[in-house]
Amino acid sequence: MGFSKEEKTRRILRGFKTVFFLITMVISFLVFSAPVFFVIADTLLPTALLSASIPPSSSSLLKTLCSHFSNYDFRYSLIDIPLISIIRSAVIICVYSFCDGPKLSRGPYLGITMICSVSSLFFVSLKASFVFNSSKEGSAMDAALFICSLGFAIAHMIVAYRTSCRERRKLLVYKIDIEAISACKNGFPRYQKILQDERVK
Numbered sequence: 559m560g561f562s563k564e565e566k567t568r569r570i571l572r573g574f575k576t577v578f579f580l581i582t583m584v585i586s587f588l589v590f591s592a593p594v595f596f597v598i599a600d601t602l603l604p605t606a607l608l609s610a611s612i613p614p615s616s617s618s619l620l621k622t623l624c625s626h627f628s629n630y631d632f633r634y635s636l637i638d639i640p641l642i643s644i645i646r647s648a649v650i651i652c653v654y655s656f657c658d659g660p661k662l663s664r665g666p667y668l669g670i671t672m673i674c675s676v677s678s679l680f681f682v683s684l685k686a687s688f689v690f691n692s693s694k695e696g697s698a699m700d701a702a703l704f705i706c707s708l709g710f711a712i713a714h715m716i717v718a719y720r721t722s723c724r725e726r727r728k729l730l731v732y733k734i735d736i737e738a739i740s741a742c743k744n745g746f747p748r749y750q751k752i753l754q755d756e757r758v759k
Contacts (some may be wrong), residue, residue, distance in 0.1 A: 611699035632685065636703060643678075670723075671718035672715055676711075682711070713741055
């Protein structure tokens with residue numbers, strides 16, 4: 559038994575509304591959990607890119623990492639790029655976890671995120687100038703590692719600024735509500751007296 563044309567159109571519209579609702583929910587979730595999302599991505603993605611850029615060998619991962627640390631050279635080694643991302647993410651998520659609304663609005667979260675991100679931007683940019691200007695020709699995976707680290711540093715600053723603005727708006731609305739309640743109480747002293755009498759009873 560087939561559906562009528564009108565019923566098919568209604569089903570298609572309902573499907574579009576459902577998809578739109580799901581997309582809106584996912585976007586809202588990503589917006590409100592953006593600091594945590596970017597911290598996780600900043601920790602995992604540079605590490606994965608570094609692992610992909612290391613040629614496979616018979617030795618274990620721990621031995622490979624130890625050899626990278628023992629033969630570290632600022633001009634050639636890339637092991638410090640994921641470490642910078644991990645340290646940056648750890649500091650940012652710790653500060654974010656210990657901050658409430660007022661501190662997120664204009665407190666240590668925004669300031670420390672800016673300091674960490676700008677410092678890592680300077681370090682990675684300086685390292686990139688050595689790596690890609692040296693005799694060792696950087697591969698596409700090396701370039702992706704640097705772009706990833708620089709991109710996440712900028713993303714952390716944008717997310718921190720937007721989170722700060724959102725919390726400031728919340729505090730402003732809360733302040734307006736408190737002032738409105740106070741004005742109502744001060745404007746109606748008789749009503750306040752009735753409330754007090756009722757509490758006594």
